[in-house]
Amino acid sequence: MATIKDIAQKSGVSVATVSYVLNNTRWVHEEKRKRVLEAISELNYVPNAVARGLRVQKSKAISFVVSDITNPFYPDLAKACEDLAQTKGFTINILNTDDKPDRTQFALNQVREGKVDGIIVTSALEQDREHFQKFMEQGYVIVLANRSVKGLQVDSVVADNFNGAVMATNHLHELGHKKIAFMPGISGSSITQSRMNGYLQAMEDAGLTIHPEWLTSGEARYSGSYKTTQFLLGLPEWKRPTAIISLTDIGALGVLDAATDLEVSVPDDLAVIGFDDLFISGTRSVQLTTVKIPRYEMGSIATSLLMERLEKGGKSDFQEIVLPVELIVRKTCGKRKTEIK
Amino acid sequence: MATIKDIAQKSGVSVATVSYVLNNTRWVHEEKRKRVLEAISELNYVPNAVARGLRVQKSKAISFVVSDITNPFYPDLAKACEDLAQTKGFTINILNTDDKPDRTQFALNQVREGKVDGIIVTSALEQDREHFQKFMEQGYVIVLANRSVKGLQVDSVVADNFNGAVMATNHLHELGHKKIAFMPGISGSSITQSRMNGYLQAMEDAGLTIHPEWLTSGEARYSGSYKTTQFLLGLPEWKRPTAIISLTDIGALGVLDAATDLEVSVPDDLAVIGFDDLFISGTRSVQLTTVKIPRYEMGSIATSLLMERLEKGGKSDFQEIVLPVELIVRKTCGKRKTEIK
DNA sequence: CTGAAAGCGCTTACAG
DNA sequence: CTGAAAGCGCTTACAG
Numbered sequence: 001m002a003t004i005k006d007i008a009q010k011s012g013v014s015v016a017t018v019s020y021v022l023n024n025t026r027w028v029h030e031e032k033r034k035r036v037l038e039a040i041s042e043l044n045y046v047p048n049a050v051a052r053g054l055r056v057q058k059s060k061a062i063s064f065v066v067s068d069i070t071n072p073f074y075p076d077l078a079k080a081c082e083d084l085a086q087t088k089g090f091t092i093n094i095l096n097t098d099d100k101p102d103r104t105q106f107a108l109n110q111v112r113e114g115k116v117d118g119i120i121v122t123s124a125l126e127q128d129r130e131h132f133q134k135f136m137e138q139g140y141v142i143v144l145a146n147r148s149v150k151g152l153q154v155d156s157v158v159a160d161n162f163n164g165a166v167m168a169t170n171h172l173h174e175l176g177h178k179k180i181a182f183m184p185g186i187s188g189s190s191i192t193q194s195r196m197n198g199y200l201q202a203m204e205d206a207g208l209t210i211h212p213e214w215l216t217s218g219e220a221r222y223s224g225s226y227k228t229t230q231f232l233l234g235l236p237e238w239k240r241p242t243a244i245i246s247l248t249d250i251g252a253l254g255v256l257d258a259a260t261d262l263e264v265s266v267p268d269d270l271a272v273i274g275f276d277d278l279f280i281s282g283t284r285s286v287q288l289t290t291v292k293i294p295r296y297e298m299g300s301i302a303t304s305l306l307m308e309r310l311e312k313g314g315k316s317d318f319q320e321i322v323l324p325v326e327l328i329v330r331k332t333c334g335k336r337k338t339e340i341k
Numbered sequence: 342m343a344t345i346k347d348i349a350q351k352s353g354v355s356v357a358t359v360s361y362v363l364n365n366t367r368w369v370h371e372e373k374r375k376r377v378l379e380a381i382s383e384l385n386y387v388p389n390a391v392a393r394g395l396r397v398q399k400s401k402a403i404s405f406v407v408s409d410i411t412n413p414f415y416p417d418l419a420k421a422c423e424d425l426a427q428t429k430g431f432t433i434n435i436l437n438t439d440d441k442p443d444r445t446q447f448a449l450n451q452v453r454e455g456k457v458d459g460i461i462v463t464s465a466l467e468q469d470r471e472h473f474q475k476f477m478e479q480g481y482v483i484v485l486a487n488r489s490v491k492g493l494q495v496d497s498v499v500a501d502n503f504n505g506a507v508m509a510t511n512h513l514h515e516l517g518h519k520k521i522a523f524m525p526g527i528s529g530s531s532i533t534q535s536r537m538n539g540y541l542q543a544m545e546d547a548g549l550t551i552h553p554e555w556l557t558s559g560e561a562r563y564s565g566s567y568k569t570t571q572f573l574l575g576l577p578e579w580k581r582p583t584a585i586i587s588l589t590d591i592g593a594l595g596v597l598d599a600a601t602d603l604e605v606s607v608p609d610d611l612a613v614i615g616f617d618d619l620f621i622s623g624t625r626s627v628q629l630t631t632v633k634i635p636r637y638e639m640g641s642i643a644t645s646l647l648m649e650r651l652e653k654g655g656k657s658d659f660q661e662i663v664l665p666v667e668l669i670v671r672k673t674c675g676k677r678k679t680e681i682k
Numbered sequence: 683c684t685g686a687a688a689g690c691g692c693t694t695a696c697a698g
Numbered sequence: 699c700t701g702a703a704a705g706c707g708c709t710t711a712c713a714g
Contacts (some may be wrong), residue, residue: 001453001479003707014685019709029683044479049454051707054391054690059455061434070420075411082410082437091456093402093434097422112342113390114691115402115432138342138385222620257625280561284598285626329375344691355701361694392691395706455707530714684714691706698700 002043010043011035020218023049025285032297053114061116062306063093065107072278073248073295076124077145080299088307089186090117099186104128111140118310122146125188141309144303146321148190155305156300157321161191161275164325165198165245165289168273171289171327172243173206175334177271180208181232181241183251185220192220192247195275197244211239218254225254233262233270242270243333246263250290251280258334267334277328287331294323343384351384352376353540363388394455399615402457404646406436406448408653413591414636416461418486421640429648431458436466440527445469452481452586461643463487482650486643489531489661496646498639498662500668502532502616505666506539506631508606509614512630512668513584514547516675518612521549522573522582524592526561534586536616540586552580559595561588566595574603574611584674585609590615590622593629599674608675618669628672633662 004022008015013032013121020026021036053059064081066074082092093116097103104123108131110116118141123130129149129169131235132142136154148301167181172180182199184192187278196215211237218225225246232241252274256266264270274281277292301321345363346643354373363371364376369377369385391468394400395489407415423433434457438444445464451457459482463475469614473483478493485497486546513521525533525539537556544551554576559566566587587593593615597607606609607608615622618633641663 004709005707015708016685016687016710017683020684024711025709027683032684046450046453048395048707049456049689050391050394051455052709054389054692054706055708055710057690060390064435064492069410070416072413072416075413075416078435078570079409079411081436082435091434091436091451093414093432094419094423095432108433111385115390127350185469246549253621253624253626260625279469280621281593283594284601285594345693346691356692357694357701357703358699361700364693366693368699373700389691393693395708396692396694398706403710561695685703686713688709688711690708693706695704697702 002045004045004047006035006043007039007045008277010039042231056199057114059115059117060089060095061091062117062303063095063107063110063119065095065097065104065121065123067097067099069094069096072250072280073276073293074122076279076295077302080296081120081303084300084303084307087315090307098121099125101125101127101131105131108132108135108140112138118142118305118306119242120145122302124149124190126190127148127188136301137317139315141306141313143302143306145298146191150190152337153315153318155309155318155320157305158190158321159293159298159323160192160325161194162198162201164275164293164327166202167200167327168245168275168291169199170332171329172245172271172273173202173208175271177241177243178208179214179239179241180243180245181214181216182245183218183225183228183247183255183340184215185217185247185251189219195247212241216242217266218246218251220251222250222254222257225251226258227254229255229258230262232260233264244270244272246274249276249278249288250292252281252290252332253286256286256288266332271333273333282328282330287329289333290328292328294325299321343386345386345388347384348380348386350375352382358366361665368635378645389426393474395439398455400456400458401594402434403644404436404448404451404457404460405461406438406445406460406464407442408438410435410437413603413621414589414634415463417636418640418643421637422461422644425641426521427647439532440464440466442466442468443471446472449473449476449483453479458503459483460649461486461647465531465642468530469530471551477656480656482647484643484647484650486552486639487532489572491531494659495658496650496659496661497537498530498642498664500634500639500664501666503542504538505616505634505668507543508595508666508668509586509616510540510543510547511630512615512670513544513586513612513674514549516584516612518584519549520555520580520582521584521586522555522557523586524559524566524569524588525556526558526588526665528558535572536588554580555582559587559592561592563591563598566592567599570596570599574599574605584615585611587613587615590617590619590629590631591672593622593631594627597629598626608673612674614674623669623671630671630674633667633669635666639664
């Protein structure tokens with residue numbers, strides 16, 4: 001592998017000059033410039049990014065931290081991140097945490113080690129607060145996407161989860177439902193919290209009462225939601241929900257399948273709403289009514305925030321961006337008001 | 342940020358000694374050792390990976406190159422890659438190519454720049470052959486997963502696509518189908534090629550004739566497959582297929598939706614088989630019969646192959662691993678033989 | 683307009 | 699058992 005030294009020798013200039021033409025960072029005599037360029041192409045030279053990184057103390061890489069890239073919610077975020085990062089010459093590292101705090105710590109370490117310049121975390125938990133706080137105090141940069149952390153001063157972008165849940169609940173209420181269950185995900189996630197609050201608020205505003213069983217977690221995943229639905233549908237009729245709001249579309253798929261297996265028909269006997277609007281949800285086979293979360297946009301904005309922060313530095317003027325959501329009405333809630341006992 | 346020098350000073354030893362205790366690479370007097378460790382924890386020191394990387398000429402990172410991480414086929418591969426890489430202390434870079442050759446070139450450059458030690462490409466195309474060849478001749482390491490490149494000497498892992506297609510075709514034939522269409526994806530991909538060959542072979546063995554229209558591409562995506570299905574189903578009855586093999590499950594979803602919209606019922610009037618066995622395919626709403634591709638295993642093996650090659654080096658003894666596939670019979674092909682005209 | 687040299691933060695022969 | 703020093707491949711003040 002040729003190095004800058006080889007190029008300098010071959011073209012009879014100093015390594016400094018080679019560096020200058022490489023980076024176009026100061027005027028070089030045309031003649032020399034040409035010789036350098038020739039040597040570069042002849043020796044098939046490509047500058048070593050690690051050496052450069054060490055010298056300028058920048059890696060031109062960022063980490064994208066996610067609980068599980070296998071969850072169809074996240075790839076869009078990751079894609080957006082890469083699309084944008086790439087235009088700025090950044091490379092992206094992906095890191096699955098499985099929502100385990102020590103994996104998140106590991107992610108923070110990547111920037112401490114200088115492997116990446118900053119980090120986007122989509123899997124923040126309440127219990128990460130102190131670690132993030134300390135991390136930022138040390139001058140490292142982080143931006144939160146998707147999940148936020150209460151009381152933490154940091155750049156972040158989240159969906160308007162509260163209102164999404166309000167919209168979902170109201171929609172069901174307008175359709176005549178009174179027994180509406182809300183199926184939360186893991187605790188410590190701001191998403192569960194905000195959506196639950198929206199649901200609670202809307203239920204109260206509608207004058208509807210809530211049975212504690214209606215708040216049983218489905219872990220936001222397929223199988224958890226499947227099981228919780230079995231439980232919910234097995235409740236005595238007076239408190240058996242006629243509608244279920246699932247924290248995610250993937251969870252809603254579990255709800256739908258449990259209903260199918262129990263032979264309760266959707267939307268006639270059970271209405272279901274998800275969150276996310278995954279590709280699959282719009283498919284003829286599924287036709288799930290759901291609250292659409294603008295994932296690509298979220299990833300894009302998170303990346304911009306990170307880039308900005310990387311440029312300007314500092315620990316103030318943090319931005320918290322809340323993206324509007326949209327209720328996508330499809331076929332899992334019924335199209336018209338039907339009498340519900 | 343503390344450096345190794347700070348630690349050396351604070352604990353009154355040489356930087357060499359600090360390095361040795363850090364890496365546990367030679368015996369250090371217990372006393373000093375303790376002082377070093379103390380200094381490290383007091384100053385919150387974490388070694389700079391970039392400096393280390395420059396010195397040892399290894400980045401401890403690999404790239405995972407994919408056409409589109411947003412395609413639900415790939416995250417499992419990426420996850421497997423990260424899971425395994427992580428145990429070896431490697432970090433993983435993700436890179437979407439959109440099947441554009443220049444993006445693949447860009448990926449190769451990451452290793453030329455020393456940003457990563459090697460690269461796993463899941464998006465290889467026939468037209469990449471020369472570039473890969475040259476790349477490997479320069480001593481860089483690459484392993485192919487999912488898609489292979491004919492005539493290229495390289496470590497690789499692919500599914501047994503030929504037999505998968507044979508199994509799918511035979512299954513349909515046994516069910517009584519004679520007019521079986523096969524919907525290819527993009528050209529240049531070994532997947533389309535192998536599966537098409539399997540289909541062709543099985544059709545011939547069954548003594549079935551093929552109309553050229555039956556080989557119209559669906560681009561392996563939802564909308565392309567949707568359109569191609571409209572076309573196929575619009576053919577005059579004597580050559581309208583009664584069964585469609587889609588190159589992917591995502592494509593099969595498009596086939597299914599087109600059928601629904603055209604009011605041809607599955608499996609009664611149309612049988613469909615996909616490839617992949619995505620999570621969604623097993624769902625009650627879909628119940629797609631499909632050829633299962635062991636994605637996680639594939640990602641895992643690709644990563645092992647890369648790690649091995651990184652350790653032993655060399656340009657010989659390349660391994661080509663072919664993973665067995667499995668036909669998962671669900672509901673889109675009919676359960677029993679029905680008479681088909 | 684251009685070059686010699688310091689230095690980024692490590693590891694690792696080499697010498698003692 | 700331990701340290702001084704070279705060197706990985708760059709960039710960038712500094713001097714001319």
